[in-house]
Amino acid sequence: MGMGDAGWGMVDAVLRCAAPAPVDVRLATDAPAPILESTLLIPESTRRHAYLHAHPAAPDVWRITTPLPFAPRDVHAYLVRLQADRWMLVDGGIGTEEAWEALEAGVREVAGGWNGVCLHLITHMHRDHVGLAARALRAAPAPVAMGALDAERMAFAAAHPDDEAAYRADLLRRAGAPDEMVRAVEATISGSEALAPPVTADVLLRGVEGDVPGAPGWRWVWTPGHTAGHVSLHREADGVLIAGDAVLPRITPTLGVNRQRADPVGDYVAALERLEALAPVLVLGGHGAPAGPQRIRELREAAEAETEAVDACLADGPASTWQVVKRRYPRRELAPSTRMLAIRETRAHLDRLAAAGRAVVHPSPDGAELFARPA
Numbered sequence: 001m002g003m004g005d006a007g008w009g010m011v012d013a014v015l016r017c018a019a020p021a022p023v024d025v026r027l028a029t030d031a032p033a034p035i036l037e038s039t040l041l042i043p044e045s046t047r048r049h050a051y052l053h054a055h056p057a058a059p060d061v062w063r064i065t066t067p068l069p070f071a072p073r074d075v076h077a078y079l080v081r082l083q084a085d086r087w088m089l090v091d092g093g094i095g096t097e098e099a100w101e102a103l104e105a106g107v108r109e110v111a112g113g114w115n116g117v118c119l120h121l122i123t124h125m126h127r128d129h130v131g132l133a134a135r136a137l138r139a140a141p142a143p144v145a146m147g148a149l150d151a152e153r154m155a156f157a158a159a160h161p162d163d164e165a166a167y168r169a170d171l172l173r174r175a176g177a178p179d180e181m182v183r184a185v186e187a188t189i190s191g192s193e194a195l196a197p198p199v200t201a202d203v204l205l206r207g208v209e210g211d212v213p214g215a216p217g218w219r220w221v222w223t224p225g226h227t228a229g230h231v232s233l234h235r236e237a238d239g240v241l242i243a244g245d246a247v248l249p250r251i252t253p254t255l256g257v258n259r260q261r262a263d264p265v266g267d268y269v270a271a272l273e274r275l276e277a278l279a280p281v282l283v284l285g286g287h288g289a290p291a292g293p294q295r296i297r298e299l300r301e302a303a304e305a306e307t308e309a310v311d312a313c314l315a316d317g318p319a320s321t322w323q324v325v326k327r328r329y330p331r332r333e334l335a336p337s338t339r340m341l342a343i344r345e346t347r348a349h350l351d352r353l354a355a356a357g358r359a360v361v362h363p364s365p366d367g368a369e370l371f372a373r374p375a
Helices: 044-051 097-111 133-139 148-159 161-175 179-189 264-277 294-316 321-328 336-355
Strands: 055-058 061-067 074-083 086-090 117-122 144-147 203-205 209-211 218-222 231-235 240-244 282-285 360-363 369-372
Touching: 044 061, 044 097, 055 282, 061 097, 074 097, 074 282, 086 097, 097 133, 117 133, 144 148, 144 218, 148 161, 148 203, 161 179, 161 321, 161 336, 179 336, 218 264, 264 294, 264 336, 294 321, 294 336, 321 336, 321 369, 336 369
Parallel strands: 086 117, 117 144, 144 203, 240 282
Antiparallel strands: 055 061, 061 074, 074 086, 209 218, 218 231, 231 240, 360 369
C-alpha cells in the first residue's frame, strides 16, 4: 500500500502533548487491568509478556494491545462480543510478526480462536491500525468494514504508487521544502508496504452515521480529520465510545491536508462536536488509557488553538509552509517523517486561515506558496 497523504499515522515522534484527562477506570471494568500508558519505561521482557494478554475495557469489550516499531510504542485493537459466540474485531495492529503474535494471543484468549470473528471494522487507514487486516482476514474470512473515503483512498494508493509519490513531491514543493526533503521522505516510505499489505473493504460506511452492519447496539460515526474517512463506534446503551485515533488521552491526533477534503481541521472540529452530542461515558482510543468525555472538548479547543498558533507565526511576515513549521517548532530537529506530519498539519491550518480571509496566498518564483496576513 502506498503511504499517500493519509498514511503517516504517528511515527517517529509526537509533535505536541497534552495533559492527560482524568478518568475513572472503574467505568471500564469492575476489575480494571493495568493500562500500558507508557511502555517506554517498561523492560522489553515485561512489555512482551503484557502484549500477550487481553484486558477488559468495558462490558463485552476487551482491549488487545500490540507493539509498534516506532512511537507511540503500542496501539490498541478491541474485541467486542456481539453474541455468545460472535465477535467484532476493531482495528488490529501493524504488519509485524510481533504485532500478529500479540493480536492472535488476545483473540484466542478472549474468543477461543478466530472462528467466532464475524466482522472486522477498521477505524482508519493508517498502517498501525490496518496493517494486520489482510492476515486477520485469512484467519477469519469475515467482512471488512471501513469508512468509504479511507477504503477508496487506500485502494487508490495501492493501485497508483507513482501518483502517490508525485502528490507528495508536489505538496513538498508547494510547501517550499528543499529537494533533499523529498528524497528523505521517499526513502522513509520505501519498503514500508510490507507493514500494511492491501486489503479490500467489503462494507463501505458512507454518510455521517449509521448502524454497524451485523453488530446490534453499535453505531458508527464519521469522525474525519486524522484521516478523511475515519470512523468511531458508539454503544448508546452504556455510552461506550471506541474512538480510534479521533480521541486520544495524552496526545493530539495529527491532522493534515489530504486529497479528499478541503478543510480537515474544520472536519475534525465538527466531528468532535458530533461525538460530544452523543454524551459518551467512556472513550476507548487507539493509543493510551481510557478517557472521560471531557477529553473531547479539550481536543476541540486544542484544534482551534493550533489554528491561532499558526496564525501567530505569520506575524513575522510572509512565509511558506516550510518556514511556518520552522517558526512553529524552533530549535527542533524533526525526523523526515515527523516533519512531513508537521508540514501537512500546518498547511491544513494555513488553508483554513486563507478560506476564512485571515491569510492570503502568493506564489513565489521557485514554485512555493507564501502565506501572509491580509494587508
